[in-house]
Amino acid sequence: MKFATIGTSGITEEFLQAVKSVRGAKLVATYSRDLEKAKALAKSYGAKKAYDDVDELVADEEVEAVYIASPIALHAMQAIKMMMHGKHVLCEKSLASNLAEAEAMFRAAEDNNVILMEAMRPIHDPGYALIKKNLKKLGRIRKIYLNFSEYSRRYNAFKEGEITSVFAREMSGGALMDVGVYCVESLIGLFGMPEKITSAMIPLKTGVDGAGKIIATYPGAIAEMDYSKITTSDNCCTIEGEDATLYYTYIRDIDKIEVEYNDGRHEEFEREECENNMVYEIKDFINMVKKGENMEHYRAVSLNTMRMLDGVRMQNNMRFPADQVKTK
Amino acid sequence: MKFATIGTSGITEEFLQAVKSVRGAKLVATYSRDLEKAKALAKSYGAKKAYDDVDELVADEEVEAVYIASPIALHAMQAIKMMMHGKHVLCEKSLASNLAEAEAMFRAAEDNNVILMEAMRPIHDPGYALIKKNLKKLGRIRKIYLNFSEYSRRYNAFKEGEITSVFAREMSGGALMDVGVYCVESLIGLFGMPEKITSAMIPLKTGVDGAGKIIATYPGAIAEMDYSKITTSDNCCTIEGEDATLYYTYIRDIDKIEVEYNDGRHEEFEREECENNMVYEIKDFINMVKKGENMEHYRAVSLNTMRMLDGVRMQNNMRFPADQVKTK
Numbered sequence: 001m002k003f004a005t006i007g008t009s010g011i012t013e014e015f016l017q018a019v020k021s022v023r024g025a026k027l028v029a030t031y032s033r034d035l036e037k038a039k040a041l042a043k044s045y046g047a048k049k050a051y052d053d054v055d056e057l058v059a060d061e062e063v064e065a066v067y068i069a070s071p072i073a074l075h076a077m078q079a080i081k082m083m084m085h086g087k088h089v090l091c092e093k094s095l096a097s098n099l100a101e102a103e104a105m106f107r108a109a110e111d112n113n114v115i116l117m118e119a120m121r122p123i124h125d126p127g128y129a130l131i132k133k134n135l136k137k138l139g140r141i142r143k144i145y146l147n148f149s150e151y152s153r154r155y156n157a158f159k160e161g162e163i164t165s166v167f168a169r170e171m172s173g174g175a176l177m178d179v180g181v182y183c184v185e186s187l188i189g190l191f192g193m194p195e196k197i198t199s200a201m202i203p204l205k206t207g208v209d210g211a212g213k214i215i216a217t218y219p220g221a222i223a224e225m226d227y228s229k230i231t232t233s234d235n236c237c238t239i240e241g242e243d244a245t246l247y248y249t250y251i252r253d254i255d256k257i258e259v260e261y262n263d264g265r266h267e268e269f270e271r272e273e274c275e276n277n278m279v280y281e282i283k284d285f286i287n288m289v290k291k292g293e294n295m296e297h298y299r300a301v302s303l304n305t306m307r308m309l310d311g312v313r314m315q316n317n318m319r320f321p322a323d324q325v326k327t328k
Numbered sequence: 329m330k331f332a333t334i335g336t337s338g339i340t341e342e343f344l345q346a347v348k349s350v351r352g353a354k355l356v357a358t359y360s361r362d363l364e365k366a367k368a369l370a371k372s373y374g375a376k377k378a379y380d381d382v383d384e385l386v387a388d389e390e391v392e393a394v395y396i397a398s399p400i401a402l403h404a405m406q407a408i409k410m411m412m413h414g415k416h417v418l419c420e421k422s423l424a425s426n427l428a429e430a431e432a433m434f435r436a437a438e439d440n441n442v443i444l445m446e447a448m449r450p451i452h453d454p455g456y457a458l459i460k461k462n463l464k465k466l467g468r469i470r471k472i473y474l475n476f477s478e479y480s481r482r483y484n485a486f487k488e489g490e491i492t493s494v495f496a497r498e499m500s501g502g503a504l505m506d507v508g509v510y511c512v513e514s515l516i517g518l519f520g521m522p523e524k525i526t527s528a529m530i531p532l533k534t535g536v537d538g539a540g541k542i543i544a545t546y547p548g549a550i551a552e553m554d555y556s557k558i559t560t561s562d563n564c565c566t567i568e569g570e571d572a573t574l575y576y577t578y579i580r581d582i583d584k585i586e587v588e589y590n591d592g593r594h595e596e597f598e599r600e601e602c603e604n605n606m607v608y609e610i611k612d613f614i615n616m617v618k619k620g621e622n623m624e625h626y627r628a629v630s631l632n633t634m635r636m637l638d639g640v641r642m643q644n645n646m647r648f649p650a651d652q653v654k655t656k
Contacts, residue, residue: 142530142538142539143539143559145554145561149568151590196528198528199526200543202550211470215541221530222539222540226471226552228470230470230570231471231570231573232573232588232590233566234575240477240556240559240560
């Protein structure tokens, strides 16, 4: 799979590190609004081509797939453009500003007979499969706590008055979209859509959230998603059944799973050693492109995630410019 | 302070163990509907008198204070009767079935010039004072997570069809009233009443809850109270500020407090060694009786706790017979 990248931030570098260790994946071109940045990235990761013009990128027939790691507000437009030109798209989370955009993106994938997949690390991590496999040991599952709370250095900048896109309303930013989505998507992947949600947020002065909590209700079970970019926690996730409790850390890179039984027994699981778990989503993406593997499942999880993110924002009156629909 | 006890369950024994090590506290009588149980308890803890008739207990002029550890639905009636006969009352949590009962209890205390205090361990624990003292180190406090989730052996009995009072609607039972109250009262003690709450519960077949989650909103901060009697968690509580995070376990017996700073520094606090932290509430109760110490504060915390418990039950349609008010 010959990749191009859109975006030059840290996450793109992590992606390109992972690409190096995935057989059959290769970087051939980079894109940035800033040509020098695109060139520097291309050079670092052995690509020959660097673009600052999207039209040149889409015209590059060598590029089979595009990894998009731009601000969230740009995902839909960029992804749809790439797909209309026959490129497969692996797009960073959150997939889009809202459900309407995400649906348009999947429609574009279908119309153009290409693959669109959200780059959502946990649900492609083998640790996640291990969790899923061990859930049946817990007895009736009653209570779930998923947590991703990590103080962001960008919040230091924010407090100094520098608004990076992760905290910008115009860029569909905020903690929910940036890190809350790990909790939401993990929950939906493991347990499906809840019957009901209720939520609260800590609003920042830009109109996006710095942290939040969501309670989701299932028949006979309740879950919480707890997330923050302005504070830090131990980031332990807990799935409590009537017979045992499963603990795991961290939600994004699942490297430790423990099951504590009520009767005192204890089990530990470690997923294979892995420095950069983006390799798993890249492998799954390539398998999806080649064989259509799990396409329906991941699409449903992504769309339901957007549905829940929309719901949480609605409950907390957090709107993005991208939500505006012209009524006239 | 010469105590009598109402109730003969495990918690009464814990109380009596604690009484032994509090200077100036002494058991003089026990009460149970079952005279043999009252006698056995009196014998074990060196009291000469045992009653199965409440009227005899209230007529016993040697008894200065009564510790009430009966099912919650009986607290108000028993406490008011004791106070009307000039006895001070230390009453187990939850103080009452609802706010109306709790207000009637405090009115009875005032009218009869006696002390009523809720036996709520954490807020009398020196660990709690340590937490309170260290909060200022955390920077702006943004997110709070208080947790008490412990599988109850009585839930085994419940599943076999045996409904003990802790799961009985008629006794104002359920997880919220039994253990959720530790989270609610700790939150209110540390941070005061929130602006808003939203909550979810797992209902059991008796109409009470087996577990639940409550989100509370403060200006610029959010808190969660997470509790269960049908599952177990690590019971770590977290108070997250912008500069540091305070972790503590357990909410009922606060024996370990840690502060992790964003800059990597780490502090640990241990409260004095204590086998049974009920000694602190007994000491505070005696000081309140003797000197009126902190009476207003603890009354306000208890009443606000009842107010929030009422609110959570209302949101989840969980009603007790004690909530019925005759409208005709």
